[in-house]
Amino acid sequence: MAKGKNKASDGRSSRPSKGANGHSSRSNHKRMEMKHSGSGAGNNFPVKLAMWDFDQCDPKRCSGKKLERLGIIKSLRVGQKFQGIVVSPNGKGVVCPNDRQIVEEHGVAVVECSWARLDEVPFQKIGGKHERLLPYLVAANQVNYGRPWRLNCVEALAACFAIVGRIDLASELLSHFSWGLGFLELNKELIEVYQKCTDEQSVKAAEEAWLKKLEQEAEERKKMSSSEDIWLMGNVNRKTENVGSDQESDELATDREGSSVSESPKFDSLGNIIESSEHLETPENETRYDSLGNIIE
C-alpha cells in the first residue's frame, strides 16, 4: 500500500533523495530505526494496528510514519472503515477496560494528522463503529511533552492498550521510541486508576475525580507559595519594629538573661539573632586565641 495515500498531490516527484552514503534518506532512516529498536522490518505485532495518514506532519517526528516504516502499522485509505477501536478526536465515548475484547480481536486505529489541521480531516469518511476519545493522560513525546490529551499516535495506541489492561502491548509499542516508556512512567498512577474501571461511565467518573484532585492540589500550591513569599520577605514583624509599634520589638529589646540592653539584637539573613559585639568582647585579662587556636599576645 502506498505511503501518505490520503495526502492531496503536490505535483512533486515522490522519489526519495539520496543520503550522504548514497542510499536513499528513507532507507538510511529505516536502518537507524532498526538499529535503535533492535528489530527488523515486517515486525509482527500481536494485535492489528492501522492509521489514516493525512501527511500533515513532519515525517521525521511523526510517530505513525515511524511505526509504518517498522512494518508495525498498516495504512488505510479515506473511505475505508475499521472494525476495531478507533482512537480519534472525533470519538464520542472514551476508551474503557470493557473494550478489551474488541482491541484483541480487531485491533486499534488512529488518525495521523496535525492537531492544528483537524478541520481538514474528513471524519465522516473514516472511522468505524467503535470511535473513542482518550480520557485525561499527559503526553511524554518531545513535541507536546507535558500537555494533557494531546498524545501522538504511538502514545494514543499505547494508552488504549494500557487502559484495557494490555500494558505488555503498550510497552512493546513504546519501546521503539527513545522517550516512549516515559509515557507509561508519567501516567502510571492514572493508568492504574483507569484499569480498575469497567465501562465508559466509570472511566469518565475516574477522570473527573482525578481532575478535581489536580485542581485542589494546584489551589494548595498557590496558597503555599503565597505564604512562602511572605517567608522570603524576611521577618515582617522586624520591619514594623523599626517604627517602634510592635509588641515583639519590645520583647526583643530584652536580652536572654532578662536584663534590658541598650542595643537591639542584629539578625542574619536567616532571621537568627547575631550577638552584639558588646557580648562577644573578651575581658582584658583573659587569654585570646586566633582562628587557628594560637595565643594572641
Ligand SMILES: C[S@@+](CC[C@H](N)C(=O)[O-])C[C@H]1O[C@@H](n2cnc3c(N)ncnc32)[C@H](O)[C@@H]1O
Ligand atoms: C493528531 S495526531 C498527531 C500525530 C503526531 N503527529 C505523531 O507524530 O504521532 C494524534 C492522533 O492520536 C490520537 N489521539 C491522540 N490523543 C487523543 C485523545 N486525547 N483522544 C482521542 N484520540 C487521540 C488520534 O487518532 C489523533 O488523531
